């Protein structure tokens with residue numbers, strides 16, 4: 388493979404909502420800094436925003452204050468959130484909304500020119516083109532170099548443990564990409580495809596979360612020694628059956644209540660947090676009262692048309708299903724089901740453990756959006772805010788790094804024999820070492836491997852489904868099952884070491900499998916460590932079916948010598964107690 392080497396002040400990994408906003412912030416506020424953005428797919432249609440969205444789910448509407456949003460998100464996660472991060476994020480929501488509107492996003496307005504809201508924290512938009520709008524602005528920025536179709540595999544660190552860049556594979560050029568940088572922002576989104584999904588075979592990618600957000604950012608951070616938080620707070624979406632389209636538009640848009648097969652409204656029995664809404668459906672199905680629906684029958688013609696349009700903006704399959712079957716929401720209630728579990732820090736609190744600048748525990752490595760933990764319910768606008776905060780934090784870090792480098796040069800001139808105490812930003816791993824590793828994976832094996840990537844991926848998903856609380860078990864698990872899951876995931880990981888690739892795409896598939904396996908391994912340990920059931924369905928531990936005050940803590944983890952080390956941390960309640 389060829390090698391493509393680059394240098395930048397700041398490297399951004401992942402050009403989704405958070406990555407694009409980080410880039411735009413650096414373009415606007417720090418045009419003197421050089422920035423490289425590596426994106427696995429095409430920037431115009433990648434990540435969560437690929438198909439468009441129809442609402443900005445996080446906004447502070449008139450009559451509300453940021454603290455209201457903190458309270459709401461904290462209640463939804465039963466207290467296991469970083470209130471400091473949530474408050475900082477909430478304070479930035481309205482600014483980024485105005486900024487993205489200026490870029491060209493259509494936000495619906497009423498006759499007085501005020502934004503049209505859906506509920507108290509949600510704005511209606513025409514968001515089919517939100518990603519092309521962001522991509523165009525990023526590509527127009529002079530100090531941002533975008534490399535698309537580059538799958539980033541791992542971070543580079545220098546001898547002092549600072550992040551010093553990253554490397555990946557350019558899928559269309561068959562090249563290794565090696566980028567040295569003084570600061571790195573990881574914005575690769577969450578992890579899908581860990582569990583057996585709703586649909587089999589060719590349809591398996593009909594899932595809610597983007598199938599190509601494989602948890603790469605979590606995996607590279609773990610391998611680099613970064614601390615993670617709250618993986619066990621899985622996110623399982625309640626979605627329209629078959630299309631896996633969002634249900635919020637039905638529930639909030641036309642006020643459709645959940646009903647079971649007997650037409651009974653059951654939600655009040657279970658509570659109304661995000662996990663409780665899912666748990667209600669699971670429980671009604673288990674009790675033999677399923678399937679469950681969102682009751683839309685009888686809505687007006689106007690409401691039906693508006694729903695059809697809304698779904699065209701974000702999940703066109705749902706509108707197509709209504710049209711194809713001739714059973715629109717006015718004629719038939721919409722059946723709902725739970726998806727497979729995801730690890731996604733934009734909905735729940737899983738991800739990197741970060742400080743107020745969104746710096747991780749690896750100096751020089753920042754995280755934003757769904758990959759960053761502690762700050763749930765951030766959605767699109769929250770990811771924008773975090774991208775902005777991380778960009779500012781990374782820029783500050785670069786300034787410090789440059790000053791240190793100058794200091795080091797002066798110190799070395801004064802004392803040539805002295806050892807530098809600070810970071811050198813010279814990666815320990817050389818390009819040649821990485822090319823050799825990749826060449827090894829591309830070399831024809833002595834014997835054909837026993838398993839394909841797809842076979843191992845299926846085995847991984849089956850293990851997670853059956854033993855780590857997937858769809859099959861109604862999202863429930865026991866410690867004994869988790870032990871079995873851990874054993875199988877370790878075995879599959881070992882087998883993945885025998886895989887070989889024919890080309891860059893084959894490499895991508897191996898790397899994706901291996902990063903998912905690592906996320907599964909850490910997730911299982913988190914599920915084991917939380918010996919309580921705080922969030923029904925999201926983490927339903929049958930050995931500990933009740934909530935336990937002893938677990939009013941964050942479950943955090945680090946990878947030490949290939950083993951997962953669990954760290955229980957006290958809750959951070961107020962901004963002044965923010966972890967630095």
Ligand SMILES: Cc1cc2nc3c(=O)[nH]c(=O)nc-3n(C[C@H](O)[C@H](O)[C@H](O)COP(=O)(O)OP(=O)(O)OC[C@H]3O[C@@H](n4cnc5c(N)ncnc54)[C@H](O)[C@@H]3O)c2cc1C
Pocket residue numbers: 400401402403404405406425426427428433434435436440441442443444445537538539540555574575576577595596597599600601603604633701733734755756757758765766767768770
């Ligand atoms: C289907 C769906 C509908 C949604 N609807 C709404 C909505 O209506 N309103 C709302 O407010 N929120 C919505 N959300 C949530 C919101 O879109 C996300 O929270 C937000 O986009 C997350 O931003 P992010 O930058 O962290 O991730 P993403 O936007 O997904 O960006 C991650 C980027 O990283 C890239 N990447 C991944 N791995 C690698 C790698 N190894 N190397 C290089 N690049 C990599 C991906 O290709 C992607 O471009 C929705 C989410 C989904 C999945």
